[in-house]
Amino acid sequence: GIGIEVKYTEKEYPLKAGSKEYQETHDTKGIHLSDNYRIPSYEIGWFKPEYLMDVPKEDTDKYKSHLVADKFRQIWRNHLLGGAMILNGDLSEFTSLTVFPEGNGHFRDEGNDSLWSEYKSKLTEEGKPTLKYQTFESLFSKMRKHLNYQGAEDWIDYLEKRYIPS
Template sequence: MKDVWKENAKSKQLEYKHRLGLTASGTWGKDKIEYPHILEDEDAKNGANFYCYKDQEEWKRLQDWAKRSNGKKVNFLGAGMKNMLRSEHIPYNLFYPLEKFRKDNPQMLKQFLEELFKKQNISIDKITQIKIEYVSGRSRKELLNDNTSFDAYIEYKKRNDTCGLGIEVKYTEKSYPYGATEKKRMFDDDSEYNLLSKKSGYYREEKLHKLRSKILKQPWRNHLLGLKLLELNEIQKFYSVHIYPEGNKYQAKVCDEYINCLSDKGKNTFVPVTFERFVEVADKVFTKPENKNWIDYLKRRY
């Protein structure tokens, strides 16, 4: 069956590529087949997938931030990062500009986040860090002992509490297949996943078995990583944020079904946010002329 949203997204990305004057196609897979929605290596190397394309100083700053945040150099020539229909590059376009606000205009960033998460009644004293592909300073064994990480992570202070926003970003993606170890843990009632879920009180007991389904397993794991940080007292409050475009009806369904598994205690801690809502709030808060290019870029690009 034809994926209407993916076709629409593809048209948008090819229009974007055309506006940049890019004509070369990148390759995918072992057979190195060319696809127009995949950037050619030289274009990717120059930052064509990012809002700061043609501003080489800003592109270098973004890469430096990614390296500091990640603890290692990020491979911007990776297959997923060059694919304009995948979400790997998008957190950089959303959150590096926010990191700049954190340093240069923290009050405006605070206003943006409090407006974006108004329904959750989030109140912020100080935003302390914004990171990309973040897990924790702890070893994996101390956490979920897997490769779960947040696409982006925002940490802030409220009085004496350290609070975290663990963010997952989707674009055209649906669900991904089970890994062998992942599936074994999910279907083992005595695994860390299931024991932590029961202990947290965040889930309806009669819905616990649904969390391991293919459609829900990723939001479940992302949420569990935050719950583990709470258990370890690394943070005192946590919100799991799921960002996706309105057109991706599959991800809207993921959010609805996941929320249906949450208890009253858990519901306020899972926050679906559409791209459109993110941009709407950014447009409302970041009104200075120098912010217009970034916001217009997000509107036209996605």
């Protein structure tokens, strides 16, 4: 399976205390994953355990580097969905692909300090190949080069007009 997440203008965002997502990843003491996140996160083996453990609010370094930290949470949840589908027997393989425009500063890849480098550092060797990311611009260029069927050009033109601001 390939899970494709399109991020156009999204950036990191804090969770609202009391929201369902907050309750599934936090408690009054800090980060605490509910079973529906904790169990598959450990069982799939893609994530380093130290980034899944409970973290008290006071430990700000671990709190900000955890997989549920604001800047990683969207990527981790999309990635974990594929892992859960494998564990459930729905898929035998999964790749999580995030596609975003070059202008989205939150997702842009800028070397060792990028969101992607940080996120990949939280993955096991088994987990790293299951994550991909690509800008719209790069993806559409590759599509033009490799998709050779009638109507492909029109489809790519449509996607460029829709996703790349002029």
